[in-house]
Amino acid sequence: QVQVQESGPGLVKPSETLSLTCTVSGGSINSYHWSWIRQPPGKGLEWIGSLFSGGSAFQKPSLKSRVNMSVDTSKNQFSLRLNSVTAADTAVYYCATDGGGYSLYWGQGTLVTVSS
């Protein structure tokens, strides 16, 4: 069974770039499409974007200008970069498989706080 683990800094300063990595084990990263989803503390889920194995990517329009996603097949990793962060970007960030739109396998999530 695929296992997914997010990693990255837990604290990012305003206006800087949030960088997270999702490491996949138990399967090839190429076997799946991938998504980033976030959840502000005490709030609901928000889809950030998805990257498909063929290379095409889709992002939430309101985040598109700040989001970059990539895959490193040699490391079996999926990455997220979110530029120019503000306090509104404080959230638990989840990496998850994308099975044509829904997510079966999820990481445990990593809390990123934006604060000076």
Add this chain to the structure above:
Amino acid sequence: EIVLTQSPGTLSLSPGERATLSCRASQSINRNLLAWYQQKPGQAPRLLIHGASSRATGIPDRFSGGGSGADFTLTISRLEPEDFAVYYCQQYGSSPRTFGQGAKVEIK
């Protein structure tokens, strides 16, 4: 962007009772591409239902999904203690994918 509205916001029930959660979309969802997730505190969401009515692997048959177009439901036929959680619907029929605001099933 399709807005999903879940109701009720909180459902207070006892173990053994039936729970029915609603997810209403601001417009018809393409090919009924709607999923349901369960989330417990401190945990990642868990996929329950996809394609409006298909149970994910390993999900007990007390969970069922129904509906079409813009109105969908998640039914838990008999609540078990481990079913008290927050439930989210998500549409993936059009971009951007969106989630409902969540509905909490709590112990009465």
